[in-house]
Amino acid sequence: MELTRRELVAAFLGASVASACTRQAARAPVPGAIVDRAVDTGHKLRTGPLPRAQTFEPVDVLIVGAGAAGLSAAWRLSAAGVKDLRVVELEAEAGGTSRSGRNAVSAFPWGAHYLPSPLEDTGPVMRLLREMDAVTGVDAEGHPSFAEELLIQEPDERVFFKGHWYEGLYLRAGASPEDLAELERFDARMNAFAAARDAKGRKAFAVPVALSSDDAEWTALDALSMARWMEAEGFRSPRLKWFVDYACRDDYGATSEHVSAWAGVWYFAARQNGKGERSDGFLSWPEGNGRLVKQLASSLGPRQLETQVLVHTVEPGEDGCRVHALDARTGAPRAFHARQVVLACPRFVAAHVVAPWREARPAWMDAFVYSPWVVANLTVSAPPASRGFPLAWDNVFYESRSLGYVVATHQSLRQDARGPTVLTWYLPMAGADVKAERNQALSATYGDWEALVMADLLPAHPGVGALAQRLEVQRWGHAMVRPQPGFLWGEARRAAQQSLGRHLHFAHTDLGGMALFEEANWFGVQAAERALAGMGLKSASWL
Template sequence: MAAVELTRRELVAAFLGSAVASGCKREQPRAPIPGAVVDRAVEVGHRLRGGPLPRAETLETVDVLVVGAGVAGLSAAWRLAGAGVRDVRVVELESEAGGTSRSGRNSVSAFPWGAHYLPAPLEDRGPVVRLLREMGAVSGVDAQGLPTFEETLLIQEPEERHFYRGHWYDGLYLRVGATAEDLAELERFDARMNAFAAARDAKGRKAFAVPTARSSDDAEWTALDTLSMAAWLAREGFRSTRLKWLVDYACRDDYGATSEHISAWAGIWYFAARQDGQGERSEGFLSWPEGNGRLVHQLLSALPPRAVERDVLVHTVEPGEQGCRVDALDARTGKPRSFQARQVVLACPRFLAAHLVAPWRTARPAWLDAFTYAPWVVANLTLSSPPVSRGFPLAWDNVFQESNSLGYVVATHQRLRQDENGPTVLTWYLPMAGADVKAERTKALSASYTDWEALVMADMRPAHPGIAQQAQRLEVQRWGHAMVRPTPGFMWGPERRAAQESVGRHLHFAHTDLGGLALFEEANWFGVKAAERVLTELGQASASWL
């Protein structure tokens, strides 16, 4: 690491945990794996901290300006395009659209740089299903009126496996060596989650729904937001360390923190919201080699040519009586640009909006402090052939029991049967799950490429002997503020609701953090919701897609 010189074992312990560090063996000398740290948002975005920035003398006029080309911003533009609004422009800080759903590609395969799957929707309504229909992913409707999906998009078996003490085992829950008490607790936990999934309020709303905006706001359920998921487990008498590991994995996977720091409502939502009370539906997960980058491409394809402008650093959004003035810099040349927009959708996280919205610089909303964000690191490792394994065969999702990482997914999984011995790309995920997000962010950003190569290899080598010799290239993406954390009290507290309110009639907001969960469905929902507010203000209101 740049700031402090650590031994290799100390480095591994600091990022991946003591169990992985204790297994580190002295390496034989080897050539370094070619690669790089590929992100640049930190160096560009931190220009916002440098004081006043210039304004252009000439204003570019536009009916609707969407700031941010992540899933929320693109969903807003998609909804506006669907309503026939032509004068829409999307500006994006980075050189690629998609935010944490973006993807990459090399000669072997496309691969994700963040979100890599979409749970198959349970209902045939809402904007996500509409988008899936547009891209031909919905094959029909079953006898119960529920959507069915193209089989080629559903994850092929084997879906998941688990590495523990030298061998791979089937599934996420480690059944090998489990006691009767462990299995009884798992059965009781599953029954509780099924009951939560089946629960409805007097208005017929699910207690835990996708997106979160459709969930019941009855106190019977929202009271769960006042305690942590770990506290709820203890209160309900769940003591199995194996169950606790499973719940922690779920919280780290979707929320970037362990169960001690995640709302019990959000923890239960993970297990209950995507099923109908009878256990998980067979449709499972939808995925592509590039992960949710395929959904980003679909949103982009619905927009007019040149609607999205990249490398535009917006630094000020100033609401007025007739619209908003938006000041920006060309991130490549440093030249100022300014826009006058009748309507603006600010599709960025709250911590960034705090710097951009001019009135908030002098009167900072108190609710901003409720939003915290977990940093993540994603690495794509290209191999000359699939990794060697002991035990259960290579799966789509491959998890390490004793590591702080989430393991990896296989970008070529859907075509392994046709090319099972060919090159592949493994996408490795590390949520920085410590309680102090600022310290975790500093740690992630201070590590060098050499550090990340050592960490990825330390994580992979025990499960895959010889993997260093198969490695052809490693690329690393650091996400300093990857996902909002649904901490206790956040999901149903007043701060998140206050953050959703527009500023006047011309400035509206969209982002996953407004839903409290960093998920595609939340980004899509709030993007469409903001766009429909814009349509109302433009006098073009139509039937809601929500």
Template sequence: MSSAQGNETLKQPTRRTWIKWLGTTPLAMLVGCSGKPSAAFSGELLQPDLSVGHRIRDGWKLPQPTGAPSKHAVVIVGGGIAGLSAAWELQRQGIQDVVILEMESTAGGTSRSGKWEASQFPWAAHYVPVPMSFNRDLLELFQEMNIVTDVSADGQVTVAEEHLCREPEERVFHQGRWLEGLYPASIQEIHSTDRQQLEQFQLQMNQWAQRRDEQGRRAFAIPMQLGTDSDPEVIQLDQISMAQWMTDQGYDSEALRWLVDYGCRDDYGLTLEQTSAWAGVFYFASRLSGQANSIAEMESQPVMTWPQGNGKIVQHLSQRFAKQIRTEHAVTKITKQPNGQSMRVTAYDKARDRMVELIADDVVFAAPQFLASRLIDQWQQAGRDATTFQYGGWVVANLLLKARPSESKEDGLAALMAWDNVICHSDSLGYVNASHQSGADHGPTVITWYHPLLKDDPKLSRQTLLQMTWDDWAAIVLADLSRAHPEIETLIQRMDIMRWGHAMIQPRVGFMFGKQRQQAAESLGRIHFAHSDLSGIALMEEAFARGVAAARKCGAS
């Protein structure tokens, strides 16, 4: 990753106008006249390393490769979950001659993690629901990691207790107090109309979870390619927004609409109005077994989490493929060899300031589709188009706290910091507590704060994202957290802030069953694609499944 400022130019809106757009707190409370918070702590402003791409864009002439190309069975472009999973599956097939080219100084993509003395912590992805029994490949990985201990004949998955999120799992700050769970009202205070709509929504999600197509496939499954692609009612959901669907169903409860909006922002970085209704229903229905006969029996899949978030998985796979991973290698071109039987991959080795070439029988392109058109020589000739692929920007801040914030005893059990701590009616998603799984409920910790950029034009969001400084973002983080923890500034020892310009694919209206997404997963000769954006949903399970699927195509071209 890099701490360099982005060099994209932006004339309007200004940085201060952008801070107003964030909408969580009045501008005067965010930054003073100097534009800096009064914080007595420091930190870094980080971002994925874009230096090579920007140099090429600005006219940099690449040096000529030196030395003969190395030859390999498979070259994997991208060392995130999809690329590492492809290597995992290739090894299971007995294919050992594999090279993973990763642009960053460390593998993992948005599942990477960091470490301070108080705890490890995630830089983005931070949990995985317990896979259902039909997700066999992922269960095998988790068995290999000693996370899943058994899968019974009737499909019951057993997870080692230390990997399951311990209580309290989640809480929400609403109207000046913390409440257990994520619904912004206590059980005793839910209005009858709100209660009725919440129960109806839960029953409806369970019905979607029970639904099967003519082939016996679930309407909504994780990974999504195991779900139906032929049920007309399911497909039709992609033609309207989740907001429209809820209105059509008569759901006007403010609390319920906030809860569903939170889910869309949490997994997709989109609002209710921006999210495909298919994705909105998927968020809830795909995590339900569909076996419940009543609301009392209805429960989403348990959550597995670790101090470093999904960095736990990255660490396991990175250690396994340490000799195959080549970090700081930015791929610049992928071309077909004249014989048509192999591929040539050209990459810039940043550490050694040289160009290298690799010849591969197959290439797994485990990078986002927006890069494919720039790197793959025959992309446009093949009639490929990725213009409907839109990626949301995120800001993630990790805060080292010397102690936990004080809590009101009036909040009861919700006064204890949970794993997931959400601030109602904030544009942020709140924060997760990295040391939660350690069982230490007092003393130093690291909290990870998440903020999706929700504007309709992702490009504009990215441009402004790169223009804002550490001071700007530190002020926004402080203002947001101070709503729930007035003394938070006095507890912070360090705040590092990551700007993710293309953090996740966005399942906007019409994208999930559009031609471009469906075509994107098809191999292009000996190039096989593997990334969560092929699923339209940026989940670890989707990236893993796409990596495994691409690996299985290698050697069969």
């Protein structure tokens, strides 16, 4: 049965947005398209036996997947002097969920759009930022500083509520003394978590997760949801609960009811110093984290990266791995024999690709759950008018299930200009039933998405319809691993990180339990160093 526009909006964005859309005037639809295509090719993995080539292309290291993790592995191997290196990618472009686009107005992200600046001058992310000339110095305590043009410029955040924009993400307007007292108490708890160290000197909550303390004093938080922890701690202010829920949806693609309390605390504690001061800020570019993956990819030679290659079988052996693939453009079979393989794809893909796992699915595989997301880029002829606090980099709707939008040209030093820009709109499909959410996202038509995006924007920007020039929609069916209660410190994630034999190693954000660049980079570098060891090549660890 076809839904009315109001029913469609209520199903995706909630009743408050649906109520507002009934008061919107008629308008011409915005031209555009759904731009993702890989879902059709990727589903060939489920169709049964695929043709196989009889001739194998030899290679020292084959990396399957050119997202942030796969490109981080390639970057590490290239730095170690590995020349016989190949990266193959299903999509037409590298980058995974950090991929970006560009039109005549601006570059813009198709997924991840910022990197929290590191607190300390250690680890592979800092090495990457130095390569990009993003680091301007390090103080006596080892805290780095970063190029001003990369740090998010003010105004950085605002929230829309009841017809008005307000500064920041916590809704202070109309907050009661009790609300503010709860916020102050919550901040104090997060500061204490941020300052906590174990007997080995490890932070209780660190970036990446692998550097965090495994003491039960803190990991016990993983057993319950963030919502349950908030209730147990007496945090009942609706504004604080919304703020925490927003954080969970933003970083994990799920509500606080479906996110581990350890992950919820990590969001607020891992990137600050325990004194209430977060890192130096967020680093961003018009193309978002597309800039980071571009830097990683620059380590590869012109024939070392191949796109539109569907790897469907990896067979570990005594002398390496046999890898079977299809040319996604022609359907022609290909095959590789690699001394070492880095499989940089999520577990749900690996389950169909790794031959032994197809035969006997690991028991831990079902612990990995993924949130679907939808990202839409709307090109407008001018920034939309606002009532209240002025246009910011991050613009959030308090009463919507979406996360609002970021402004692609905010970092171009012309945010006060009245010229055209691109608004990047984000919707995490955060319901409990991820399969139903995924089906809903993939079955919606372009017309549905156009109606949803505009219904979300119009209450805050009544004139945006006249400014809208083109809308493009990207659906990510399995965008982010969910750190559900029990997952981050459970056995499944630990088991999934282990190499299979001496020749097959794994890299992806899902191994860290959080779909963040730092996790992808960490596991990419770790897999690369395991491959180096497998080839007998000694190299000091970057980890």
